[in-house]
Amino acid sequence: MLKTYDLTKRYGSFLALDHANIEVAQGECCGVLGPNGAGKSTLFRILMGFLRPTHGHAEIGEYDCQKSKKAVHSLVSYLPGDVRLFGEMKGKQVLDFFADIHPRGSRERSYATAKRLELDTSRRVGYMSTGMRQKLGLSIALATDAPMLIMDEPTTSLDPNVRGEVIRMIGQAHKSGRTVVICSHVLSEIEDICDRAIIMRQGKVVHDQCLKDLARRHSVVFQLPHPLPRVPVAIRDRVISARQEGHTVQLETEGELRDVMAWITQLPSSDLKVTRMGLREVYDRFHAPVSEHAA
Numbered sequence: 001m002l003k004t005y006d007l008t009k010r011y012g013s014f015l016a017l018d019h020a021n022i023e024v025a026q027g028e029c030c031g032v033l034g035p036n037g038a039g040k041s042t043l044f045r046i047l048m049g050f051l052r053p054t055h056g057h058a059e060i061g062e063y064d065c066q067k068s069k070k071a072v073h074s075l076v077s078y079l080p081g082d083v084r085l086f087g088e089m090k091g092k093q094v095l096d097f098f099a100d101i102h103p104r105g106s107r108e109r110s111y112a113t114a115k116r117l118e119l120d121t122s123r124r125v126g127y128m129s130t131g132m133r134q135k136l137g138l139s140i141a142l143a144t145d146a147p148m149l150i151m152d153e154p155t156t157s158l159d160p161n162v163r164g165e166v167i168r169m170i171g172q173a174h175k176s177g178r179t180v181v182i183c184s185h186v187l188s189e190i191e192d193i194c195d196r197a198i199i200m201r202q203g204k205v206v207h208d209q210c211l212k213d214l215a216r217r218h219s220v221v222f223q224l225p226h227p228l229p230r231v232p233v234a235i236r237d238r239v240i241s242a243r244q245e246g247h248t249v250q251l252e253t254e255g256e257l258r259d260v261m262a263w264i265t266q267l268p269s270s271d272l273k274v275t276r277m278g279l280r281e282v283y284d285r286f287h288a289p290v291s292e293h294a295a
């Protein structure tokens with residue numbers, strides 16, 4: 001459904017997107033992660049044809065994102081990272097305008113989405129709070145029946161209850177068969193609805209994680225008074241990594257845990273701690289928290 005080929009964007013001498021090769025299959029929900037400035041919005045703007053790549057190209061549904069913008073726009077409902085709408089217009093007028101210009105828009109669905117998000121559409125956009133403007137943008141983007149959603153930080157500026165509702169709505173769009181590409185700094189949102197997460201750093205795609213595989217990964221930490229013996233052959237494929245510092249052993253495992261635990265418990269181990277690996281652990285491999293950089 002979406003494919004980028006060595007997609008690269010330079011702003012002057014600054015490399016914002018660096019030979020990004022991304023593929024998203026039809027019906028997939030793909031999260032795009034990365035710290036501020038990693039190139040996520042630049043990627044999305046190129047996909048929508050609002051920015052021209054310096055090198056490479058992108059396709060959505062076999063249409064070139066630069067050469068066939070109109071066809072791409074009819075396939076995609078896009079929520080930009082900075083929702084800018086007409087300040088003089090009332091919420092309802094904005095909904096009507098976008099429902100009428102998008103080939104797959106619908107005034108009724110826009111009103112229903114705004115109602116679900118508890119947005120007062122009688123208010124002028126200029127008088128709306130940041131969160132209300134975000135709800136208005138969402139009411140536009142979530143109301144089309146375009147087969148693909150591209151959402152740049154959809155829950156930004158929203159209160160926790162509305163955030164949950166928006167993530168549920170995007171999850172429902174995915175379940176109904178639509179392809180979703182979403183970027184968010186809230187890792188739990190990505191874990192909740194995505195099949196895959198792409199991690200970006202300084203314009204590069206540095207990791208592609210299937211979230212189903214991640215659910216089967218565990219970190220097992222325990223104390224051992226002697227060096228860790230060789231992992232038995234029978235469970236070697238389930239122990240991805242093993243580290244020992246002093247008496248502390250840390251194993252990263254994949255798949256069924258039972259046999260690994262049976263081996264550990266017949267060692268003189270103590271203080272056993274098992275935690276399911278989450279996206280946070282994977283993300284931190286590429287982007288250690290700021291305090292760790294400072295240390």
Ligand SMILES: Nc1ncnc2c1ncn2[C@@H]1O[C@H](COP(=O)(O)OP(=O)(O)OP(=O)(O)O)[C@@H](O)[C@H]1O
Pocket residue numbers: 011014016034035036037038039040041042043081
């Ligand atoms: N018009 C521009 N001119 C120069 N540099 C730009 C321009 N637009 C973006 N950049 C730079 O490109 C880099 C990538 O920006 P981008 O907005 O794509 O990041 P992002 O991953 O979306 O960040 P955030 O999470 O903060 O939204 C940043 O360093 C940004 O300062």
